[in-house]
Amino acid sequence: MEVDSGDEAALVDERLELYSGSSQIARRSVEQRGKMKKSKLATALLVAVAALGSATITAVPANAVGSGSWNCAIYNTYNGKSTTSGSNFTAGGSQCGSAQISVGYTVSGGSAQYTAYRTAKDLVTVGNPGYPVFQGRHKMSNPAPAYNYPNNT
Amino acid sequence: MKLRHAAVVLALVLSVTGCTPTSSQEVGVSASQSPNPISTQQEAALSSDVISQADYQAGFEAYRACMADKGYELIDAGLDGILYDYSIPAAAMDSGISDECYEFNWQQVDARWQDQNIDDSETAKIVSACLEKNGVEPAASYEENVALLTQYGIDPGTC
Numbered sequence: 001m002e003v004d005s006g007d008e009a010a011l012v013d014e015r016l017e018l019y020s021g022s023s024q025i026a027r028r029s030v031e032q033r034g035k036m037k038k039s040k041l042a043t044a045l046l047v048a049v050a051a052l053g054s055a056t057i058t059a060v061p062a063n064a065v066g067s068g069s070w071n072c073a074i075y076n077t078y079n080g081k082s083t084t085s086g087s088n089f090t091a092g093g094s095q096c097g098s099a100q101i102s103v104g105y106t107v108s109g110g111s112a113q114y115t116a117y118r119t120a121k122d123l124v125t126v127g128n129p130g131y132p133v134f135q136g137r138h139k140m141s142n143p144a145p146a147y148n149y150p151n152n153t
Numbered sequence: 154m155k156l157r158h159a160a161v162v163l164a165l166v167l168s169v170t171g172c173t174p175t176s177s178q179e180v181g182v183s184a185s186q187s188p189n190p191i192s193t194q195q196e197a198a199l200s201s202d203v204i205s206q207a208d209y210q211a212g213f214e215a216y217r218a219c220m221a222d223k224g225y226e227l228i229d230a231g232l233d234g235i236l237y238d239y240s241i242p243a244a245a246m247d248s249g250i251s252d253e254c255y256e257f258n259w260q261q262v263d264a265r266w267q268d269q270n271i272d273d274s275e276t277a278k279i280v281s282a283c284l285e286k287n288g289v290e291p292a293a294s295y296e297e298n299v300a301l302l303t304q305y306g307i308d309p310g311t312c
Contacts, residue, residue: 081309087279087312089309089310089312098264098268100264102241104243104246111242111243112242112243113228113240113241113242113243114240114241114243114246114251115240115241116236116237116238116239116240116241118267118274118275119264119267120267120268120271120276120295121268121271121296122296123280123299123309124276125279125280125309125312126275126276127275127279137246141260141261
């Protein structure tokens with residue numbers, strides 16, 4: 001089971017689909033110009049905009065856990081995913097530096113803790129620490145000048 | 154409302170709501186690649202092509218000492234094979250103190266050490282097992298196996 005019930009990944013995808021869907025709505029509207037009444041067009045656009053707004057608000061909770069992709073500081077993107085009971089990963093490290101991951105969990109009847117950061121060039125994964133994971137921290141390391149990866153310039 | 158105007162309004166809304174396929178998502182903690190200062194000890198270790206075990210361990214001790222200075226003790230810290238294993242109190246992580254101590258004293262040395270030993274890592278084992286689970290014969294190295302994951306379109310999230 002994904003942390004945040006996995007809805008976040010679905011919502012991110014859903015958001016892109018909605019964007020695509022809106023483009024299709026606009027395209028179809030062009031083709032049907034003259035046939036569709038202006039009021040219908042405005043209604044269709046309002047519905048699309050409302051759907052987009054709603055999806056955006058729920059798709060990007062601040063510092064939530066689940067899955068996502070981020071822009072590298074230099075260029076390109078990396079992504080990651082955290083789950084309550086499965087494995088967790090950060091990928092795309094060679095695009096940015098090196099991929100890192102640490103996951104947060106709460107020991108039974110005890111305190112919240114994070115695992116040590118694990119690092120790899122392209123893809124780093126960590127298994128479940130033995131307790132349900134409540135957060136994943138997906139990062140890129142700060143590459144040393146002498147250790148820049150080939151496509152990191 | 155003319156269609157052209159409607160399209161402009163829609164584009165503006167998309168822009169304001171961040172609804173472009175390439176927009177960044179604030180999930181978890183995002184990248185930080187600003188050239189933060191590092192300790193002279195870490196800098197010296199990085200000047201070598203290869204990180205020694207002594208450099209790796211010295212960096213860890215510096216990180217641990219920094220955490221202790223700030224009032225946090227690493228939990229169950231110790232060497233597990235070639236890597237240090239430990240847990241970080243959530244308060245230290247959430248406050249940013251752990252990352253501050255880590256980046257200044259140890260992060261880049263730790264990253265290079267882990268990369269030097271990647272074929273013996275938990276990541277390498279998980280990736281290899283994931284390939285087998287998907288009916289793909291794993292190769293000998295982590296790097297080859299990551300390429301196989303891509304080649305066969307296996308989502309690492311399913312590993």
